[in-house]
Amino acid sequence: MIEVKNLAVKFGEQYVFSNIDLTIKEELITTIVGQSGTGKSVLMKCIEGLVKPVEGSITIDGEKIFQLKKQQLNITRKKLAMLFQGSALLDSLNVYQNVALPLFEHTDLSETAIKKEVKEKLDMVGLEGVLTKMPSELSGGMKKRVALARAIILKPKYIIYDEPTTGLDPIMAEEISDLILKLHSQSHITSIIITHDMNCIRKIKGNIVMLHNKKIVFDGTYDSFINEKSEIIRGFLK
Numbered sequence: 528m529i530e531v532k533n534l535a536v537k538f539g540e541q542y543v544f545s546n547i548d549l550t551i552k553e554e555l556i557t558t559i560v561g562q563s564g565t566g567k568s569v570l571m572k573c574i575e576g577l578v579k580p581v582e583g584s585i586t587i588d589g590e591k592i593f594q595l596k597k598q599q600l601n602i603t604r605k606k607l608a609m610l611f612q613g614s615a616l617l618d619s620l621n622v623y624q625n626v627a628l629p630l631f632e633h634t635d636l637s638e639t640a641i642k643k644e645v646k647e648k649l650d651m652v653g654l655e656g657v658l659t660k661m662p663s664e665l666s667g668g669m670k671k672r673v674a675l676a677r678a679i680i681l682k683p684k685y686i687i688y689d690e691p692t693t694g695l696d697p698i699m700a701e702e703i704s705d706l707i708l709k710l711h712s713q714s715h716i717t718s719i720i721i722t723h724d725m726n727c728i729r730k731i732k733g734n735i736v737m738l739h740n741k742k743i744v745f746d747g748t749y750d751s752f753i754n755e756k757s758e759i760i761r762g763f764l765k
């Protein structure tokens with residue numbers, strides 16, 4: 528479980544948000560929504576330990592991450608996978624090398640075992656016969672799939688998707704949303720999806736947390752979200 532308590536982040540004199548309380552429950556899907564610039568990515572970077580808040584705490588499976596020593600923080604971080612918006616594949620490595628990289632870095636598996644793991648994960652994300660392709664030869668949707676295979680290769684407990692469908696055409700966007708749901712149901716990974724794409728929100732139907740004007744203005748089920756009467760939420764849903 529991830530617990531965010533009374534979190535506040537400031538850049539210079541400007542607060543991004545304050546008084547943020549949030550619980551990410553295990554094995555569920557939490558969708559963090561809100562307009563651009565409301566601090567969704569900053570909130571996720573705090574959970575990753577990459578941005579330090581000026582107030583508040585984040586606890587991951589009972590450990591307060593901003594109080595951990597570097598070595599312990601790195602162990603806790605390995606429970607979290609992050610799928611960045613731009614896929615962030617290494618252009619000079621082929622698909623196999625990109626997906627295998629975390630295994631080479633963090634395990635002592637044999638090359639044969641690594642090949643097997645990589646093939647299995649590529650299969651899970653619906654890619655076949657692309658092992659020796661370079662990132663430049665792949666479409667945007669395929670790159671996202673490769674990045675996803677790499678994100679799950681160390682079997683993380685949590686996965687954070689930052690705007691997974693942004694910049695994709697509607698068909699590809701729908702495929703990626705389907706894939707997120709499939710991975711979630713197959714691996715019971717706790718999934719956190721940051722998005723402002725209503726199609727993605729409708730498809731995923733996770734627990735919704737909405738950021739607006741430096742605060743959380745909604746935290747509840749998808750069904751209660753779409754039936755909310757508040758003007759802010761009606762405006763977002765339009």
Ligand SMILES: Nc1ncnc2c1ncn2[C@@H]1O[C@H](COP(=O)(O)OP(=O)(O)O)[C@@H](O)[C@H]1O
Binds near residue numbers: 562563565568569570
């Ligand atoms: N490293 C940074 N330095 C200064 N301001 C930042 C930094 N990162 C984000 N911000 C500001 O914080 C606010 C929230 O950004 P962000 O979390 O990226 O929004 P979202 O992901 O919801 O679109 C924005 O106003 C952005 O300009």
Ligand SMILES: [Mg+2]
Binds near residue numbers: 568689
């Ligand atoms: Mg963002």
